Amino acid sequence: MSWLLKSSIGRKLIMSISGLFLVLFLMFHSLMNFVVILSADAYNTIASLLGANWYALIATGILALGFIVHIIYASILTLQNQKARGSNKYAVSQPQKNVSWASKNMFVLGTIILGFLVLHLIHFWSKMQLVELMHGHNYAAAGYHDPTDGAYFIRELFTQPLYSIIYIVWLVALWYHLTHGFWSAMQTLGWSNQIWLPVYYLLGFGA
């Protein structure tokens, strides 16, 4: 299995699989968060179902691993590619038609997403799963709000216009990342040809 790490296509396969895994999580996450628009109570039921239960903790661990692998390999690939490109740059270089800006700046977009992700973890994860993990049901004694009351945290945060704007910027960056990421992952899996490619483009945009 060492070819996974040694060959260029192997390394890209790791990016592709971890990326698709994160896309799956994103779909689950957004579906879950959509519930809060319909009913705050229903949302809190889901939040308490997950919380710091053993299965939620295992899933969080796997998810974190997915992020770490994706980020580490993004860094390795970017460094290798810069080396392959060489230090001599073109004096005149013009962008090509039909080549998206996102496709050439995936690392930049990824870094932006990571920055906001840290903020996102501080806003929600540190107040929910982390509190439950550290203090169990004695959160009140430790001076925290009910960690399963997710709807409360959402209301608290998004009544501040600044954070609403920041989150919209974040989602736009994520969207750009996915417009290239999704079809690119399929391409790397070799699951693409001239018939499927436009479909993937469209799915990428739709997501």
Added chain:
Amino acid sequence: MDKNININVKVWRQKGPKAKGNFETYALKEISQGSSFLEMMDILNEQLINEGKDPVVFDHDCREGICGMCSLYINGHPHGPDEDITTCQLHMRKFNDGDTITVEPWRSAGFPVIRDLMVDRTAFDKIIQAGGYVSVNTGGVPDGNAIPIPKYAADEAMDAAACIGCGACVATCKNGSAMLFVSAKVSQLALLPQGQVERIKRAKAMVAKMDELGFGNCTNTGACEQECPKNISISHIARLNREFLKAKIRD
């Protein structure tokens, strides 16, 4: 109508692989727009020789767009601003009176500069030697249509075989990746019955050689496809990925 134009040509000059290069700007007068880009370069060299200077070194051979020798990064595009042609097929009517045309060599770690605008593309030959061939007992000439090949396979293989190995894909790739070239070479043989014997070995060997020579990891930007003078599609890259992964899973 084609007319004569006066232009400035800003050319990359570099004495040798290790030497530090720099741009020199030369003025050319009364260049016919009906002449080809390389004819303009010939006129420039004639002028330089008459002035007792070293002529500009650049690659060229057939001058009809099929040999893959000519290169040149002209005004920010490999093979110049026109689409789907090689540098030798580029005409001066694509430029206007008073233009300054910037001419650079392919710049990629895989293609070191030999001199001026000439780069070392033997890396491509090494990749081909690693597996871009079929070993068959040729014998007599086979009968026409003795080997049935579906129309779609014949078309795809022919499209892939159009690759002339000029290296424009590597030159334009922000990752210095040779995937479009390698994928075209793997694709054209993987699609045809004659290429089946070495199919599994080929994908692994050519990708391994490509990595060993220091070409980058493809990130599917698609810039290669846009700049390719022969319109090679990146769907061949997907096929190469497929061929490679299937071969590795079989191990």
